[in-house]
Amino acid sequence: MTNPAENRYATIVAGAGPAGVLAAMHASDRGPVLLADSSSLPRSKSCGGMLHELSLETLRPYGEIPESIVSAPRTVHFRYNDWDRRIERTTDLAFLNVSRSGFDDWLVGLLPDTVEIAERAALTGFTQDDAGVTVDLRTPEGIRTVSADLLIGADGARSQVRRTLGIRDSASYVTLQDFVELDGDIEPVFDCIYMRDIGDEFGYAYVVPKGDVAIVGSVFYPRTKRPWEKQDRVIELLRERIPQLGPSRERESAAALYLRSPKDILHGSGRVLLAGEAGGFMSPTSGEGISYALRTGRDAGLAAAGSPATALARYTELTAPVVSDIRRRFRWLPLMESRAGKYLAGFVPTPIVSRVTMGL
Numbered sequence: 593m594t595n596p597a598e599n600r601y602a603t604i605v606a607g608a609g610p611a612g613v614l615a616a617m618h619a620s621d622r623g624p625v626l627l628a629d630s631s632s633l634p635r636s637k638s639c640g641g642m643l644h645e646l647s648l649e650t651l652r653p654y655g656e657i658p659e660s661i662v663s664a665p666r667t668v669h670f671r672y673n674d675w676d677r678r679i680e681r682t683t684d685l686a687f688l689n690v691s692r693s694g695f696d697d698w699l700v701g702l703l704p705d706t707v708e709i710a711e712r713a714a715l716t717g718f719t720q721d722d723a724g725v726t727v728d729l730r731t732p733e734g735i736r737t738v739s740a741d742l743l744i745g746a747d748g749a750r751s752q753v754r755r756t757l758g759i760r761d762s763a764s765y766v767t768l769q770d771f772v773e774l775d776g777d778i779e780p781v782f783d784c785i786y787m788r789d790i791g792d793e794f795g796y797a798y799v800v801p802k803g804d805v806a807i808v809g810s811v812f813y814p815r816t817k818r819p820w821e822k823q824d825r826v827i828e829l830l831r832e833r834i835p836q837l838g839p840s841r842e843r844e845s846a847a848a849l850y851l852r853s854p855k856d857i858l859h860g861s862g863r864v865l866l867a868g869e870a871g872g873f874m875s876p877t878s879g880e881g882i883s884y885a886l887r888t889g890r891d892a893g894l895a896a897a898g899s900p901a902t903a904l905a906r907y908t909e910l911t912a913p914v915v916s917d918i919r920r921r922f923r924w925l926p927l928m929e930s931r932a933g934k935y936l937a938g939f940v941p942t943p944i945v946s947r948v949t950m951g952l
């Protein structure tokens with residue numbers, strides 16, 4: 593027989609990404625936390641591994657980022673490219689280049705002992721009332737039922753917590769990333785490339801040097817047909833201009849939020865808080881999401897460390913600066929996605945492109 597006390601926590605967090613780890617860390621100030629992730633840890637998350645200054649600033653109180661997770665070249669500057677109009681603008685926007693799996697693993701290692709980690713434990717559903725939440729986790733041993741005063745859903749772009757709340761899922765971009773072998777050095781920049789050759793379903797491609805490989809990624813609009821074939825074509829075109837790009841070692845696919853309006857942002861409901869991509873927190877213009885996951889995860893954890901009855905209100909208050917930052921970015925979206933916006937970019941001097949990019 594299971595001991596009911598063993599299955600009762602102060603807070604349950606679903607998802608051990610950056611949002612879930614910081615949420616669990618701070619929530620543990622009020623009592624035991626269960627951090628459940630559907631994957632085995634360390635997990636593998638499809639990502640460029642570019643840490644924005646906002647991520648670095650948020651991480652400062654938690655210690656130094658270990659050198660062992662930093663990739664070469666250490667710093668990369670964002671470069672805007674429009675191949676159709678032969679525009680190239682290297683900006684002042686700089687990122688720390690890291691191994692994403694190393695970064696996620698380092699974060700998990702910061703957790704105190706009061707956080708119990710359950711790997712391969714997928715939240716399949718939950719119920720809630722005024723006293724708290726009861727959560728079902730699918731584990732290799734069968735369904736485990738656990739309860740807590742609060743649940744924090746930090747389970748990413750396809751959040752099961754969000755869906756169980758009855759809130760519609762946002763549409764998702766389709767992203768593909770290849771790890772391409774390098775035959776010689778490429779420029780130490782984070783290239784973002786717009787081109788029409790791939791068709792209207794294609795958003796943009798990016799190239800990031802990462803040690804002895806380059807990550808070559810493409811972002812396609814929701815419901816793109818045959819994205820794998822389109823990614824083959826993207827790589828072919830890139831190889832014509834960047835001959836150092838060799839064969840692909842590996843390809844991965846993922847979903848990224850396709851945010852259309854501030855209505856896509858949701859803090860949660862009752863005893864359930866949503867953090868990171870699960871709550872719609874990321875940059876709608878650049879796709880940068882780690883800094884939003886870190887900040888909202890931290891805020892959800894701080895709110896959960898106080899009274900459970902007022903946690904959602906407190907969380908909404910704490911995340912006000914992040915929400916106004918996302919709202920501001922939404923204003924740029926129509927211009928960025930339009931042909932006119934891309935056309936105008938051709939006439940804007942580099943220092944202005946640089947300044948605008950800093951805010952996207």
Ligand SMILES: Cc1cc2nc3c(=O)[nH]c(=O)nc-3n(C[C@H](O)[C@H](O)[C@H](O)COP(=O)(O)OP(=O)(O)OC[C@H]3O[C@@H](n4cnc5c(N)ncnc54)[C@H](O)[C@@H]3O)c2cc1C
Nearest residue numbers: 607609611630639640641642715747748868869881882885
């Ligand atoms: C191709 C690609 C490249 C990107 N590159 C960058 C970049 O360079 N820089 C940047 O800042 N951002 C980047 N992003 C965005 C960034 O990766 C995300 O915004 C960030 O990881 C969100 O963190 P999170 O904690 O909210 O969710 P995630 O990191 O997605 O973590 C969610 C976790 O929840 C777990 N989970 C899912 N369902 C369940 C369930 N039912 N029960 C329990 N656990 C569950 C998953 O296994 C996962 O571990 C990129 C995204 C993509 C797709």
